[in-house]
Amino acid sequence: MSSYDMKSSPCEFKVDTEKRTISGHASIFGNIDNDSDITEKGSFQKTIAERFPHNLIKFLWQHRDPLGPLLKISEDSVGLAFEGKVSKTALGNDALILMADGVVDRMSFGFTVADYTIDPELKGRHGQPVRRVKRYDPLYEVSPVTFAANELATISTIKGLLPQLGEGNKNLDLFIEQVQALKALHADFIAAREPISTPAEIKQEEKAEVVNEVPPQEEKNLLVVDFAGWAGDRLLDLKAALEK
16 A cells, blocks of 8 residues: 655755755665665656656645745755745745754655565664665655654654545545544534633632643643644645545
């Protein structure tokens, strides 16, 4: 089964604050990365040829928000070379400063592995088998990111929730049903956190005493449930686009 995955590394890139452009490499050929993969030269050629002319490879911020147009993307002798322009938005202005200051210093890309072989002679970072990736297809996007994807447990959660876009609307519909259930949970959760109503004659300072405090564990759970609301909105937008 195909899957949407993310891979990132501390690749160098250049920031031109006057032209508002970012250029560098989103992937490097030939080394064993933290996911125990070796990206081989030629692995991006097919997907770039098919998708980039139709604006189907996006330039995103943190794998999530549109950052601007992707101006160039191609393979060179080093890896996956790119150039993107940062749009004049509030997010773009903040992102440009963070990258110029070196706070965000990694590049990542979203992809599906279409073809690979296992190298019997090599072992990965924790002794895993090493995959030699022959072809990424599709390549969805490239993103400046704060951390490498495999360093964050929350990224693993997102990987598991993303739909299998290559499988068609059937899997997408099943996924949306699950997300809708999470959205309902989200709505119930928010409703349960509304302040308790009080009689008009209760003094203002007494109202604070009947509003329940949010336990620390519930605050952590809120982050997870809020993601369900965000994911549901994004997937419903995607379903509507696919049905046009």
